[in-house]
Amino acid sequence: MTRxxxxxxxxxxxxxxxxxxxxxxxxxxxALVFTPIERFQGPAQKIFYVHAPAAWSALLAFAVTGLLxxxxxxxxxxxxxxxxxxxxxxxxxxxxxxxxxGPIWAKPIWGTWWTWxxxxxxxxxxxxxxxxxxxLRGAMxxxxxxxxxxxxxxxxGLVLVPFIHLTVYLFRTLHPDPVVMKPGSPSLPGEMLVTxxxxxxxxxxxxxxxxxxxxxxxxxxxxQDEEASRALS
Amino acid sequence: MPYPENGGYMIAAYIIVAVVVLGYAISLFVRxxxxxxxxxxx
Numbered sequence: 001m002t003r004x005x006x007x008x009x010x011x012x013x014x015x016x017x018x019x020x021x022x023x024x025x026x027x028x029x030x031a032l033v034f035t036p037i038e039r040f041q042g043p044a045q046k047i048f049y050v051h052a053p054a055a056w057s058a059l060l061a062f063a064v065t066g067l068l069x070x071x072x073x074x075x076x077x078x079x080x081x082x083x084x085x086x087x088x089x090x091x092x093x094x095x096x097x098x099x100x101x102g103p104i105w106a107k108p109i110w111g112t113w114w115t116w117x118x119x120x121x122x123x124x125x126x127x128x129x130x131x132x133x134x135x136l137r138g139a140m141x142x143x144x145x146x147x148x149x150x151x152x153x154x155x156x157g158l159v160l161v162p163f164i165h166l167t168v169y170l171f172r173t174l175h176p177d178p179v180v181m182k183p184g185s186p187s188l189p190g191e192m193l194v195t196x197x198x199x200x201x202x203x204x205x206x207x208x209x210x211x212x213x214x215x216x217x218x219x220x221x222x223x224q225d226e227e228a229s230r231a232l233s
Numbered sequence: 234m235p236y237p238e239n240g241g242y243m244i245a246a247y248i249i250v251a252v253v254v255l256g257y258a259i260s261l262f263v264r265x266x267x268x269x270x271x272x273x274x275x
Contacts, residue, residue, distance in 0.1 A: 010265050017258055024254065028247060042237035047246040054250070093257040097250050104246040108239035206254065213261045220268045 001079070006219040013212025020209050023202035027195070035195045047105040049195050052179075053203035054097035055123075059161050061091030061207060062126060065133075066158020069151035081147035082222070084154055085137060086214035088130050090207060095127045110174060118171035122164045129157050143222075 001009075031049040038045035068084035071077075102120070103113040114120065133153045140146035168177050179196070180186045186193050 007269060010269070014262065014265075017261075021254070021258060024251075028251075032243075032247070037236055039236055041239075043240040043243040044237070046243050050247065050250045090257075093253065097253050100249050100253070101246045104242050104249070108237065108242050210257065210261060213265060217261065217265050217268060220265070224268060 001219050003220065003223055006216045006223070009212055010216035010220070013209050013214075013216060015209075016205060016212060017209030020202055020205035023198075023205060027199045027202050030198060031195050035191055036189075038192075041109055044105055044108045047101050049199045051098060051101040051105060052196065053199040054094045054101065056200055057203045057207045058091050058094035058098050059126075059164065060204070061087045061094060061211075062130060062157045063161045064211075065091065065130075065154045066156075066161065069154030069158070072147060072151045073155075078143070078147070078222075081143075081151065082218040083211070083215050085150065086211055086218055088133050088150075088154065088157075089214055090210040092127070092130050092134065093210070094203070094207070095123075095130070099124065099127060115174055117173040117175060118167040119164065119173050119175035122160065122167055126157055126160045126164060129153065129160070133157070 027049065031046050035046065035049070037043055064087040065084045068080045068087065072080040072084060102123075106115070107113050130153075133150055136153065137146055137150050140149065165178070167173060168175055179188050180193075180200075188196060
């Protein structure tokens with residue numbers, strides 16, 4: 001990809017991110033002002049409208065990283081590695097949201113910030129796995145070796161994604177069951193469901209905007225490194 | 234029926250989401266500006 005095309009992608013990503021941030025402001029207004037308070041959990045239930053979409057975006061990002069890692073090991077196309085790395089970093093940002101809002105909801109509802117049940121532990125594990133992915137990429141100088149090693153970690157993360165989704169069925173866990181991504185119709189009243197679906201859409205847009213920007217950043221850095229090595233030789 | 238008064242947790246969570254999401258958006262913007270300006274972004 002040329003510098004001009006990478007810069008154009010960065011601009012499109014910035015516009016998409018800006019639109020998604022406006023959408024997020026709309027989600028805040030809809031969730032906090034226009035969505036009814038749940039009778040048993042109280043206002044803390046509204047954390048769900050940002051926690052679940054952040055979890056969706058994080059797992060989507062890690063799944064994309066894993067799939068592109070498989071493709072990279074097959075095709076050895078540098079662009080696949082760069083998109084995988086971009087998606088992994090964006091996934092970490094959403095994971096921070098997921099892993100902070102979850103305990104803030106759990107404290108008033110469960111009476112504890114954290115419990116070592118299967119869903120929470122496996123979610124923390126995938127977060128730490130992708131922290132390791134970032135550390136590995138930062139420590140490797142050779143781009144081919146870096147891409148190959150990090151692809152292996154990306155694939156390990158891909159294996160974890162469906163496992164995390166199924167933990168609430170496979171183990172006895174405190175974590176609530178899925179309300180949308182499950183067999184049968186969603187188990188939420190209409191107004192709450194609309195808020196959740198809008199938020200899911202906005203977080204997906206945010207993911208795409210961040211991904212485009214982060215990929216463009218990776219391409220521009222690569223071009224800069226190539227120019228620097230050409231100047232040295 | 235009165236509902237539990239735990240709005241403080243809700244507000245804290247929404248503030249943290251805004252801080253993390255905006256923080257990451259700004260970080261991407263700044264790194265892109267640096268690399269487009271010719272300096273290596275960290």
